[in-house]
Each structure stands twice: as C-alpha cells, then as structure tokens.
Amino acid sequence: MQKIILGKTGIQVTKNSFGALPIQRISKKDAVYLLQKAFYNGINYFDTARAYSDSEEKLGAAFSYIRGKLIISTKTAAQTGEELKKDLEESLRMLQTDYIDIYQFHNPAFCPKPGDGTGLYEAAEEAKREGKIRHIGITNHRIAVAKEAIASGLYETMQFPFSYLAADADLEIVEMCREVNMGFIAMKALAGGLIHNSACAYAFMDQPQFSHVVPIWGVQRESELDEFLSYQVCPPSLNDELKAEIEKDKKELAGDFCRGCGYCMPCPAGIEINNCARMSLMLRRAPQEGWLSQEWQAKMKKIEECKNCGHCKSKCPYGLNTPKLLKKNYEDYKTFL
Template identity: 80%
Template sequence: MDKVILGKTGLEVNKNGFGALPIQRVSKKEAVYLLQKAFYNGINYFDTARAYSDSEEKMGAAFKYTRDMIIISTKSAAQTGEDMEKDLEESLRNLQTDYIDIYQFHNPAFCPRPGDGTGLYEAALRAKEAGKIRHIGITNHRIAVAKEAVETGLYETMQFPFSYLAAEQDVEIVEMCRRENMGFIAMKGLAGGLINDSACAYAYMNQPQFSHVAPIWGIQRESELDEFLSYQVCPPTLSGELQDKIEKDKKELTGDFCRGCGYCMPCPAGIEINNCARMSLMLRRAPSEAWLTEEWQAKMKKIEDCLHCGKCMNKCPYGLNTPDLLAKNYEDYKTFI
C-alpha cells in the first residue's frame, strides 16, 4: 500500500485519500458505511469542508470512536478571522473531535498573510497554539495565489487541482511544493468527471516524480470506493493501454474547457454554468441519455437568457470566456435533441 508524507507536517497518508464532498448527496447511513469501509480497508486520510453541507456531520458520526487513527482536513471560506473562528468551532462540533489535523483556507481570492487586515492567518495561528488545529493549509484554483502561498512559507499544505490533464503551470505548482517540502494534496484527480478511467488517473499519480502527491478521490458510491481500494492491492501501471488512453484524453481535453469547479456560480440569469459550459464533453464521455432529459433541455435553454454581464468570467480561476463556452455548448447540444 503506497504512502505519502505530507511535507513538513510529517503526516503519513495513504495514496488513496477520501474526498468527502460527494457524501453530502447520500443518506447518513450510506455515508457512514462508505467512510468506515474506507477506513477498515486502509484509507486513513479524509478531506471535507464547512461548505459541504452535512459532510462534516457524517464524518463525525463515522469516526467518533476511531478519531485518533485517522487524519482529517477541513476548510473555511471565511473572509475574516472572527468568522473563521466560528467556522472552526462548528467543524469541531460536527466532526465530534477537539482538533483538526489540517485546517485549510478554502480557495481564497488572495493569499492570507499576517497583517493583511483580515485577521485570517492570525486566527489560524491562535487556533494552532490552542491545539484546535495542528497544521495550517490552503486550497486554491488560481495559479498566482497558489504560487504566492508556496513562496511565503506560511503554509504546510497546498490543495490544488491536479490530474493528467494538468497544464505545465499546474505541474510547476506540484514541483514547487516538492522543493519547499510542502504537502501537496491533489483535488479533482478525475478532472471533475471528465476523466472516466480511474485506473489511468491513479497510475499517473503513482509515478515516481509524484511520490509526494496525495490524491483525494471524490467518492459517493461503493463501486467507486471499491475501484480505488483494488488499486492498493494491484496498482495499475502507466504503460500500454493506459498510456494510450491518457494521450487520447490529452488531445481531446487539454485547452480551454470548463473544469466544473463552480466558482463562477451563482449566475444572475440562473444558468447552471458549471455543467452547461462543458456539456459537449459530458455528452461524449458519458451515456448521453442522462443529459438529454426534459430537465436538462430546460437548463440548457436558459443559456439564451445570458446577460453577458461578465461576472462569471471575472470569477473563473482559469480565465475562461464563459459566455462564449456556454454559447458553443448550447449550439452543439441542440444537435443531440
């Protein structure tokens, strides 16, 4: 079973991390079952966030009696130190614990620093001194903010989107973390659902140059968990058929495409941008029937109501021309119905 040391934290985690965003979509009973099955099969790192509705609560129910045997990270998207402290207290209650292993600033538009006027970093330091958090981390989708966070030396972990569709500038963030002995946690290892072969994703992450990378896989179904557990027993290797699939995906998917992160939302016109702007790809990479229902036809038709206000473009961490992507995807979608 492959292990990863999260940089200067010294925390040793399984190469399979459990991303707990999706469990907010299943019942508490189902979520607890999945979390405990993962734990009893060797997964020891679980990542959640205050923003993931009841994900923390479900995790707390699953690990109330095994807390000291796992590593938990959660996040706060608070904009002030006072609000972050409130988030932390709520997370501790939900998780039924008195400490968080890694407490992360959740995709801030800037890099929190001491003295920046927000009080965020100071609040994190106070919580660390009080023993409520053990390590301070940050998550981001923005290259500039991620680079700054690494360069400051203020953070012990970086959580950043990373998969075999990553651009060179993304890979540079991974390498910067290795050089600075900063734990690197890879989110969106399946590129928001665009990568449909988990063996390819796992094999890519398991290459020697990424030995410091700790992927967290978003898991909602037992079948998904079983796939990743099977790779602990028989790790897929990056050769032959898997390499060919990766190269094919890179040709099809690299460039200006929507990753589905949702940071452009909400849309003033009510458009579900994070799905509508990548509909063409989803139609071709998953059974198309699910995307052609009357419900989805109505959602896609809302693209006609786009205000061209530019708000989505301003919030997109990848700098995409979102209205243009929406229009192109809508025209393509109409050829399917």
C-alpha cells in the first residue's frame, strides 16, 4: 500500500486512511468489525475526535491490544488549558491507550499560540513533555486561521477540507503545507457526500502534486470500506472518463453551497441546517425517494420557523448566508412534492 510521511512528524501513514466520524452512527460490534477489517487490510491511520460521541470508545475496543501497530489522531474543542487536560484524559481512557500520536485543536475560531491567554497551547506542550501526546496538530475550515497556523510554525499537521471541488484558496493551503513540510490531512474528500464516485476522488488525490496529502475517508458501511481497499490493489487512474465526471461535478457545484460540516448547529429553531441547506443538491445527486419522505418533509417545513437570528450565518466557516440558503432550498424542495 502507498504510504506517506506526514510532514515533520516523520510518521508514515497509509495514503488510504480511515475517518472515524461516521462510525458513531453504527453499533459498537459493527464498528469494531469495520475498524479491524481496515487495519488487517493494510490501513494504519485512524482519525477521530472527542466530539464524535462514542467514536473514540469504539476505536479503543478495536485496537487496545495492537495499539503500537497503528496511528491514532483525535481532537479537542477545548477553550482553555484546563478543559484540554480534561478532554485529553477522557480521550486516553476511551481509546484505552496512554498516548495519542497526533492531538489536534478541533476547528478553533482562532489560532492557539503560547501566551494568548487561553493556556491551550501550553497545555498541549505540557502533555507532549509528559508523553501523553506525540505531535500537535490543528484542524480548521477557515482560510485565515489555517494560514496563520501554517505561518506560526507551531503545528506539525493541518487537517483541512480538500477535494476536487476545492477552490484556489484551498489549493493554496495545500501548497503552503508542502512548502513548510507540514503534514496535510484532507477531510471531506468526498465533499460531505456530494461526490458520489469515490474512484474520481481517489484518482484526484493520487496525482503527483498531492503526494504529501493524506485523505481520511469517512467510512460507515463495509461496502464503502471495500471500495477504498480495492483501490489499493488496482488504483483508478485519472483517465478521460473520470476527468469528464470531475468537470461535470465542478460545474454543477460551482459557487456557494453548504458543505454539511455542521458548525452552524445547533439551530435555536431546531432546523437540521447541515442537511436542509443543501437539499437541492442532494435531490439532484441521490435517489430522491429518501429525501421526499414524510420525515424529511417535516424537517424541511421547520425552515418556516427560522427566526433570522443570524446564529448560523455568524458561525459558518465558509461565510455563507445560511438563512437565505435555507429558504432557497425550501422553495426548491416544494417543487418536488
């Protein structure tokens, strides 16, 4: 299997890596089976977070007995040094380990630095000295914060959304990381479910200019895992057919669209923003029946209760006018009923 050195960490990880956010939606038994199948078929890097409900617990159940043979990264959304210490201890307990390979600040609205008054970076450094974490990383959805983190020299890895739908500004982040030998971990390589052909996504990531990029594929079903495992044996090449599909997707998804990251949540009116705000795309890119169910009709109708409070708009890392996007999607949705 193709392996990548993750920047200055010196860690060697599989180009095909496992994003463990989706396993919080399946049973512990099924999650352990998927995780172990991934490992025994060559995948050695698994990414989770304290915020992913029981994802860490499932990784711990799957890997406690072979901990030294794989790489685990997790994340903290702590706002203070004391909160970070509590999060870290809970992550270590759930993962059934005494160290974490890469400990990441989880999408902070600012770039944590020594002396910024939060104590976050100092707490991470202390944990590193104690051997509880081995490398300090950061994840983000904001271009400005990502650039500041890269320029700071404080972080060994950057986890950032990246797929073939990436804008020029996103590509700049990827290149900046390469120039300073900072590990680049690509989240949302399938654009939050909007990209349906995983062969296209894989072939795009496999280009020489992205040889330093490690995509973490979110896996929930065995069929999804099998797809990515098959690419290890027979990697898809970026032929004319796949290039045409990529160009078609780029045209269809150009402009402002919701990535489904969920950082706008929760909504004071109870609207499921991360799905409702991209309903028009989902209706056109997936079987419609599921999205037109009574359950989804009720969820979309909640948009009528939008308070226009601006809460979601202020928290969107992509600067979207979310209330406007919700209403536009709702009007379009009604034309399908």
